[in-house]
Amino acid sequence: MPRIVFISADGERTEIDAAPGTTVLHLAWDSDVDIEGACEGSMACSTCHVIVDQASFERLPGLSEEEEYMLDLAWGVRPTSRLGCQIVVTDELDGMELTLPAETNNQM
Numbered sequence: 055m056p057r058i059v060f061i062s063a064d065g066e067r068t069e070i071d072a073a074p075g076t077t078v079l080h081l082a083w084d085s086d087v088d089i090e091g092a093c094e095g096s097m098a099c100s101t102c103h104v105i106v107d108q109a110s111f112e113r114l115p116g117l118s119e120e121e122e123y124m125l126d127l128a129w130g131v132r133p134t135s136r137l138g139c140q141i142v143v144t145d146e147l148d149g150m151e152l153t154l155p156a157e158t159n160n161q162m
């Protein structure tokens with residue numbers, strides 16, 4: 055099982071063995087990691103914003119136009135920002151580190 059690491063805005067690490075096929079948003083929900091996901095994955099809120107470590111970011115499929123648009127509206131966006139609801143866990147993402155922004159914007 056790939057291990058996914060969430061890092062809170064104040065540096066606390068939570069390591070989770072994730073089932074491939076789950077999204078980062080659902081993994082966070084199931085593991086009491088503090089990601090809101092207000093629109094439940096329909097790309098309408100950006101409250102699932104995560105900052106991906108560079109190496110893992112390069113392994114992810116590209117962003118859709120909708121994801122790019124939502125990220126433009128998110129708080130604290132970095133070059134490796136993604137929406138957690140759009141990242142599907144795969145074996146190749148073992149060790150992925152996801153930093154949570156200190157704040158989120160809810161566009162809903």
Ligand code: FES
Pocket residue numbers: 079090091092093094095096097098099100101102124137138139140
């Ligand atoms: S949960 Fe709303 S955009 Fe991802």
